Amino acid sequence: MKYQVRVTRTTASRLSRVDFDNLPFGKYFSDHMFVAEYRDGQWQDLRIEPLSEFATHPATMALHYGQAVFEGMKASKSHDGRPMLFRPEMHARRLNFSARRLAMPEFPEDLFVEALHMLVGIDADWIPPKKGSALYIRPFMYATDPYVGVRPSDTYRFVIFTCPVGPYYPKPVSLLAETHYIRAARGGTGEAKAAGNYAAAMLPARLANEKGYDQVLWLDAREFKYIQEVGTMNIFFVIDGKVVTPDPDQEGTILRGITRDSIIHILRDEGYEVEERRISIDEVVAAHDAGKLQEVFGTGTAAVVAHVQKIAYEGKEMILPPVEDRKISPFAKSYIDELRAGLREDKFGWVVPVRLPESIDV
Ligand SMILES: Cc1ncc(COP(=O)(O)O)c(C=O)c1O
Structure with a gap:
């Protein structure tokens, strides 16, 4: 495998505490997150670990000068229970488009997609099974240099976390x-x-x-x-x-x-x-x-x-x-x-079944 991702699984899953019949948008978070650090011109320290808080230096550049970009996407379960992603490579591309505009480093698109497969694969039980429900996925990147002064940061963090969300019945x-x-x-x-x-x-x-x-x-x-x-x-x-x-x-x-x-x-x-x-x-x-x-x-x-x-x-x-x-x-x-939901022929090739990379023991 091209990338080495360290995987630390939680020993205290919060899954049993979540009421899948009552899922307000964006308030529950799945067990794990993917994290990568950009240092010395390279993405490194790739890891999946239990979701937790990050320590924040008060001078963290993203908080002052706004170098922060994100994506929003969903994984769902097909009618026969298989986890699926929808056009993940388009989100990888758009994240990099956003990053370039804000003078941030690009994130390798194949790693973005691989990380989605791994993270959603590990937390697949967090995908609500009900029709219309989904696992909302939030990849994002932000500037992490502790520095006062307007210039692009030299260091960045890329993170993906996920939230189970209920069916969305939008009113007109x-x-x-x-x-x-x-x-x-x-x-x-x-x-x-x-x-x-x-x-x-x-x-x-x-x-x-x-x-x-x-x-x-x-x-x-x-x-x-x-x-x-x-x-x-x-x-x-x-x-x-x-x-x-x-x-x-x-x-x-x-x-x-x-x-x-x-x-x-x-x-x-x-x-x-x-x-x-x-x-x-x-x-x-x-x-x-x-x-x-x-x-x-x-x-x-x-x-x-x-x-x-x-x-x-x-x-x-x-x-x-x-x-x-x-x-x-x-x-x-x-x-x-x-x-x-896997109920229609995917003639455009947009729906991607989630797989776990064989080389990684998860
Ligand atoms: C400003 C804005 N426009 C449009 C969209 C719709 O984009 P998408 O269909 O990729 O979710 C979004 C949501 O991401 C948005 O934030």
Whole structure:
């Protein structure tokens, strides 16, 4: 094996204390974590060990200057109980895209995938068996030099931990198109999954909540005109039978969602026309007023698909047709759910059964 990963298994599993019928998102943590340290220009000290706290120097650079990037993905069990990952190599690639933007070292993509197999394999009993439940996986990397001064850190830590999560039954969401704050400007960090992007979005999200909306619909930073994305989701519109979604290449500000990419492939394969292009809020208003705005939905790892029930823009509310009347977004969601459960032919080769590397005695 190319990498030596030291494995220390817990002697006090917490598994029996977890109520799998009542799993709030992100509050329970599985027994083990994967950790690697970047020192002297190399990733080293690769290990899987019982989940525990890290000692933090007060000058840890990530806390001051924000070099921190992360991923979010899920492992699920197929209908016959086999643990599965979904497009793990895409997450490895996106983590490195984010790392490069923040002047952080890349993490070897084959090691990222190997670590996922090992960690999820060891904690496979933590994958909730119920339909729709999953093991949420959080890989992340942060700067660890204890240093005061603005420069890239010389040392970093890469960690993967996991959380069992219950089925996600998203209610249709209401969106407020934001015309004061921005999430991302061209040339900024919006395309990266950088911790700071989420910090910057918290105040506008809270203000939108106080006005009665679930999430912010982000518009471009220059003209407040072109639609970017929503909270932690990419966004799709169905206008007159055609599917339209903002184009990350043109905008240069949007996170390249892996669910987004999957849904585009699935819909095109099913014969739907999907346009990746600039879409302005004015076009959405015009489509709504003409009775042609048939569906709006967000896509992301957590919910897969979240239906949008209304969008507010400059004091006007656009109400969308009821979910029962929608065709495309429910199809896309159940397609991905069925793929993950092993109930649909995986013609794209996205579903990866978890394996334990033979060379490692776990
Ligand atoms: C800002 C943002 N946009 C979009 C997404 C959807 O990405 P994915 O489908 O890879 O989960 C996420 C979630 O990771 C996100 O945080």
